[in-house]
Amino acid sequence: MKSRVIAAVSIVSLLLAAPALSQSQLPRPGQLPPAGGQGAPPPPQRGPAAPPQQPAAAPVKPYKAVAISAPAAVTDPSFEAFRKQLGAVAEKKDRKALAGLVVPNFFWMGEKGDKADKKKPGIENLAKAIQLDGKEAPGWELLGAAAADPTGTPFPDRKDTICSPADPTFNAQELEALAKATGTEEGDWAYPTQTGLEVHSGPQPNSPVVEKLGLHFVRVMVDAAPSANAGEPMLHVVAPSGKVGYVPAETLLPIGIDQLCYVKQDNAWKIIGYIGEGGAAQ
Numbered sequence: 001m002k003s004r005v006i007a008a009v010s011i012v013s014l015l016l017a018a019p020a021l022s023q024s025q026l027p028r029p030g031q032l033p034p035a036g037g038q039g040a041p042p043p044p045q046r047g048p049a050a051p052p053q054q055p056a057a058a059p060v061k062p063y064k065a066v067a068i069s070a071p072a073a074v075t076d077p078s079f080e081a082f083r084k085q086l087g088a089v090a091e092k093k094d095r096k097a098l099a100g101l102v103v104p105n106f107f108w109m110g111e112k113g114d115k116a117d118k119k120k121p122g123i124e125n126l127a128k129a130i131q132l133d134g135k136e137a138p139g140w141e142l143l144g145a146a147a148a149d150p151t152g153t154p155f156p157d158r159k160d161t162i163c164s165p166a167d168p169t170f171n172a173q174e175l176e177a178l179a180k181a182t183g184t185e186e187g188d189w190a191y192p193t194q195t196g197l198e199v200h201s202g203p204q205p206n207s208p209v210v211e212k213l214g215l216h217f218v219r220v221m222v223d224a225a226p227s228a229n230a231g232e233p234m235l236h237v238v239a240p241s242g243k244v245g246y247v248p249a250e251t252l253l254p255i256g257i258d259q260l261c262y263v264k265q266d267n268a269w270k271i272i273g274y275i276g277e278g279g280a281a282q
Contacts, residue, residue, distance in 0.1 A: 057221065058183035062242035065216035066174045068191045071166035073150035080150070082262070082269035087147030093140050095132065099123040103263060107273040115278075126271060129278040146260045155261055161272055163259040168215075175217060182219065189217040190235075190252040199245035203234040207246070211239045218252065 074080075082101075089097045099121070106122030108115040108129045116125040126132070130139035152162035168191055179186045195215050200207040221236040221244070234246040258276030262269050 058188075060221075060238050060242060060244055061182065063178060063182050063219065063238075063240055065214065065240040066170060066178050067214075067216050068168035068170040070193075070215060071151035071153075071168050074152040074162065074164075076264075078264070078267060079152070079262075079269055083147045083150070086271075087144060090140050090143035090147055093137070095123070095127075098126075098132075098143070102126050102271045103265070106271070107261075108278065109273065109275045110277050122271075126274065129274040129276070131278070142258075143260075152262070153259075155273075158261075158263065158272070160264045161261055163261040163273070163275060165253075165257065165259065167255055170217070178217065184219060187254070188219055188222060190220050190254045191215070191217050192247075193251050193253060197247055197251050199237060199239050199243065199247055200234075201245055203236075203246045205232055205234070205248065210243050210245045211241060213239060213247075216240070218247075220252065 086101060089101065102122035104122050105118075106116055106125045108125055115129075127139065130142050131137060132139040146164060149165045151166035152164045153166040155161040155163050170191075175186055175189065179189065192213050192215065195213075197213040198209045199211045199213060201210050202208075219238040221238065233249040235249045235252055236244070237247055237252070238244050258274070258278075260271060261273035261275065263272040264270075
């Protein structure tokens with residue numbers, strides 16, 4: 001699979017800055033339910049507030065790999081043509097052209113339901129959801145990444161609607177058991193975008209290779225910080241053998257990342273929704 005950049009843009013902050021990615025996952029087609037809560041909050045303290053404590057990382061040890069099947073590409077030729085069109089719009093940052101690709105009844109599914117303002121045009125809801133406005137406007141990069149991703153998962157509640165990027169196929173019970181056996185959260189696991197992914201001994205891409213990964217879930221050590229390599233962040237991972245090493249951040253994806261949703265109307269594809277909390281507050 002090529003250029004799953006939506007995850008590459010966010011995976012470092014999600015996997016390295018959060019104790020477990022599962023805490024921020026949203027209900028979506030084919031997704032695991034979020035992992036359980038973290039227990040009761042600590043009692044209030046008197047005097048200056050104590051700094052928040054991160055839960056201790058589970059011990060590193062070998063584990064039984066849970067296999068995944070890579071997400072399938074959408075085979076409809078018209079979808080490929082639509083993605084090319086969307087990619088060109090994103091590259092030019094052409095908001096007017098983008099507006100023509102967004103349906104009026106756009107939905108924005110967050111943790112608490114649909115966040116879209118139904119009184120506003122679809123393009124305005126999309127712009128707020130993915131941040132198309134402002135100096136940085138990272139939404140254009142997200143749209144370009146979405147255009148490069150050929151996968152899609154059917155949205156069961158909406159006819160002719162798919163959401164992308166699609167999650168892989170896997171046994172949810174096996175992943176749950178894996179997390180329990182290793183003392184981790186389901187959100188501490190990601191999967192490679194390619195088979196034979198090389199695990200390096202250090203955060204440098206040219207450091208020795210200690211193992212190669214297959215298409216299975218891989219534990220990500222969330223206590224690590226992104227390496228300072230020139231332009232290529234690396235993630236600290238544990239291989240099934242128990243060996244610890246590093247892989248490029250863009251080569252691993254978490255389950256339950258944000259998705260764009262598309263609908264086919266009159267033989268033409270349109271953007272109909274977004275699944276994720278988005279970068280703009282309500």
